[in-house]
Amino acid sequence: MFDEASEILRLENLEVHFPIQGGMLDHLLGRPSGAVRAVDGLDLTIQRGEIVAVVGESGSGKTTVGRAIAKLVQPTGGTLRFEGRDMTSVSGGATLSSYRRCVQMIFQDAYQALNPRHTVFDIVAEPLRSLRLVRTSDELDTRVSQALTAAGLSPPDEFAARFPHELSGGQRQRVVIAGALAVKPGLIVADEPVSMLDVSIRAQILQVLMELREQRNMALIFITHDLPVAWLIADRIAVMYLGRLVEIGTADEITFNPQHPYTIALRDATPKIGVTGQRGELSSLQGEVPSAARLPKGCRFHPRCPLAFDRCRQEEPPAAQVGRQHTVVCWLASEANSAAAGLT
Structure with missing residues (x-):
């Protein structure tokens, strides 16, 4: 569906570490006593017009990835390339303004995101004015009306004079989307944009995002903890755990044929409705997520893996290709691939 020529974003070994201050002596000397490794060596590519869902539970680092892409936090390692240009160290000036015209973010809590x-x-x-993208008031009126209409707030004149408290939750989220669309970006990072909405409104917002992709060939990074929602909207799903990408593949592959034990646990934890209308049995994830400041030795995925073995406690597994567009970071997949290669 996509080729290398259409690549819009590339993350290579991206790291975002937050320093932890120790005692008074450490504070006086200005030295950190450690670091929270929120994102710890992430590789990901996004094609123009593609929707990639980044899935994981709270603390997996998915929101930090989105904020690093939007340049709201500065990466501490690796590279971030946008349309072939290295944007890793950009932190201000005209270059950042130019980048902000191309990359926008939709936040989870629409009410807090609106003044x-x-x-x-x-x-x-506001973004049109701050980035100086319009010259006349007529042009400003036109761009705002177009953005509101594209976000599903039509006719725009009925909403333009309202304040956030006069809108419903779904309408507020559409205003946030309209603000991102106003600058006509090539990439939008949507951080849990429907998690606080009713199910019926959630479907409407997802439909708006998918239509915008078709109309504008706009790439979308959709951050969510909800695997079924990711399957509905995404072309590919990337599963994150403790700062690392543990599995990535097409939406169908990740949802219906997950290979990593953590992805399987996420799938099994999703509520299900039986054929007779009875609620399906809800599986629970066992154990606690290790601290990102004190990562376990060896395979960091062992605490959640029901099939862990001794090798997991000693070393990190490599990425194993289990399908044409399906990659898993797990010793189980790696050893299965090695066994299959030995038979062929």
Whole structure:
């Protein structure tokens, strides 16, 4: 479906570590006593017009990845390339402004993302004004109306003069989407954009995002903890755990043929409805997520893996190709591949 020429974003060994301050002496000397390794060596590519869902539970590092891509936090290692240009160390100036025209972010809590003292018009117009993308008031009016219409707030004149408290939850989320669309970005990072909405409104917002992809050939990174929602909207799903990418593949492969024990646990933890209308049995994930400041030795995925063996406690597994577009970081998949190769 996609080729290398259409690549819009490439992350190579991306790291985002947050320092931990120790005692008074460490504070006086300005030295950290450790670091939270929120993102710890992530490789990911996004093609133009592609929707990639980044899935994982709280603490997996998925939101930090999105904030690093949007340049809201600075990577501490690795590289971030956008349309072939190295943007890793960009932190201000005209280059950052140019980058912000191309990459926008949709936040999880729409109410906190909106200024309660501004009207819908001013909220959507703010990025156009701050990035100096319009020259006249007529052009500003046109761009704001187009963004509101694209986000499903039509007719736009009915919403432009309203304040955030006068809108429903779904309408507020559409305003946030309109603000991101106003600058006509090539990539949007959507951080849990439907997790706080009712199911019916959630479907409408997902439909808006998918239609925008078709209309504008816009790439979308969709961050979520909900595997079924990821399957509905994404072309590919990337599963994160403790700062690392543990499995990536097409939406169907990850949802219906997961190979990593953690991905299988995420799938099994999803509530199910039986054929007779009875609720399916809900599986629970065992154990606790290790601290990102004190990572376990060897395979960091062992605490959640029901099939762990001694090798997991000693060394990290390599990435194993288990399908044409399906990669798993797990010793089980790696050893299965080695066994299959020995038979052929």
